[in-house]
Amino acid sequence: MQKICIKRFFECLIPVTVCNLKCSYCYVIQRDYRNMKLCELKYSPEYIGKCLTQKRLGGPCFFSICGAGETLAQPEVVDIAHELLKNGHIVNITTNGTLTNRFKEFENFLPEELERLHFSFSFHYLELKRLNLIETFFENVKFIKKIGSSMLVQLNLCDDYLPYLDEIKKICKENIGAYPQIAATRKESYGLKKVQLYTDMSEEEYVSKGREFESELFEYTMQNFNVKRKEFCYAGERSGTLDLDTGALRKCYGDTKPQMIFENPTEPIKFEAIGKYCRSSFCFNSSHFMSLGVIDNGDCRTYCGLRDRPEAGWFNETVKYALSRKLSETNGPYSIINKCKINIKQFYIKSTYKIWCYLNKIKKIILER
Numbered sequence: 280m281q282k283i284c285i286k287r288f289f290e291c292l293i294p295v296t297v298c299n300l301k302c303s304y305c306y307v308i309q310r311d312y313r314n315m316k317l318c319e320l321k322y323s324p325e326y327i328g329k330c331l332t333q334k335r336l337g338g339p340c341f342f343s344i345c346g347a348g349e350t351l352a353q354p355e356v357v358d359i360a361h362e363l364l365k366n367g368h369i370v371n372i373t374t375n376g377t378l379t380n381r382f383k384e385f386e387n388f389l390p391e392e393l394e395r396l397h398f399s400f401s402f403h404y405l406e407l408k409r410l411n412l413i414e415t416f417f418e419n420v421k422f423i424k425k426i427g428s429s430m431l432v433q434l435n436l437c438d439d440y441l442p443y444l445d446e447i448k449k450i451c452k453e454n455i456g457a458y459p460q461i462a463a464t465r466k467e468s469y470g471l472k473k474v475q476l477y478t479d480m481s482e483e484e485y486v487s488k489g490r491e492f493e494s495e496l497f498e499y500t501m502q503n504f505n506v507k508r509k510e511f512c513y514a515g516e517r518s519g520t521l522d523l524d525t526g527a528l529r530k531c532y533g534d535t536k537p538q539m540i541f542e543n544p545t546e547p548i549k550f551e552a553i554g555k556y557c558r559s560s561f562c563f564n565s566s567h568f569m570s571l572g573v574i575d576n577g578d579c580r581t582y583c584g585l586r587d588r589p590e591a592g593w594f595n596e597t598v599k600y601a602l603s604r605k606l607s608e609t610n611g612p613y614s615i616i617n618k619c620k621i622n623i624k625q626f627y628i629k630s631t632y633k634i635w636c637y638l639n640k641i642k643k644i645i646l647e648r
């Protein structure tokens with residue numbers, strides 16, 4: 280077991296939109312972004328590895344890689360993960376669990392690298408059933424356990440699955456020793472102040488269906504759903520969102536001034552918190568960012584605690600150790616003066632951006648006349 284205390288968390292996007300499944304609730308399909316294209320990455324995996332060393336990032340970090348389609352459809356993902364693992368980081372890959380040949384490529388990694396690798400398997404039950412891929416899915420999950428990596432299985436709760444909930448519980452118990460964790464599914468809509476759940480049920484009914492799975496992940500997500508965060512948030516200091524194609528590093532979603540950290544691998548990265556002025560209507564990915572500790576709010580629930588099924592041993596000891604802690608352990612709090620300075624700066628940035636958007640709207644209306 281490796282005892283790693285992670286310094287920072289990076290939510291990484293690979294803009295691949297290819298996917299062999301077609302789930303009704305997929306946010307890419309809902310938004311009509313799916314053009315089934317692989318991404319022509321601007322930088323090689325080796326170069327990306329050079330840009331993301333522990334020295335440059337301040338210590339071992341946690342990278343979570345997700346595509347806008349099936350993450351593992353992009354061939355370079357395996358090599359990118361390998362470069363990050365060689366650098367001593369912990370890596371999560373979110374996958375639909377069906378591309379068997381791609382999983383086999385991980386077999387060549389060193390045991391100490393595999394120990395720091397985690398997979399989040401999304402269980403798209405109806406699509407797997409339609410394409411006769413259920414067995415393949417569970418074989419791949421078991422393969423990942425066999426090579427020493429860590430894993431979780433999660434189900435996006437939506438109305439399509441309601442007639443199958445008992446079937447899903449049974450098949451998961453039989454194959455992976457526990458129920459899947461539950462992810463709340465969002466309706467992708469624009470212009471609404473409150474985000475809606477992807478369901479025709481009331482929120483109470485939806486919650487009660489989700490609770491059948493005794494999922495900590497679901498409880499946590501629902502508790503933070505549509506809750507606007509007003510506390511001081513250390514996103515930007517303790518975490519970031521990173522585009523693995525361009526190297527654009529944002530403090531969090533909606534940050535309009537990214538740093539292009541792949542342009543010069545020797546240039547220091549500026550880490551600075553976003554503070555009180557979070558741009559999002561609520562913390563969309565709270566089960567990642569907040570559970571890892573971007574906000575010091577005394578909530579002791581952890582990334583691992585929300586996802587592991589200890590009775591089934593989904594997480595290995597190395598990943599469990601690293602993801603059962605908060606980022607405040609490796610990043611002390613800012614002084615009050617520093618917090619005030621950041622809040623003033625972020626307020627100014629947010630206000631000028633709002634004014635800019637407003638003026639652009641007026642300009643558009645005038646030009647359309």
Ligand code: SF4
Binds near residue numbers: 512513563569
């Ligand atoms: S509260 Fe969540 S969405 Fe807002 S800045 Fe922090 S991490 Fe990002």
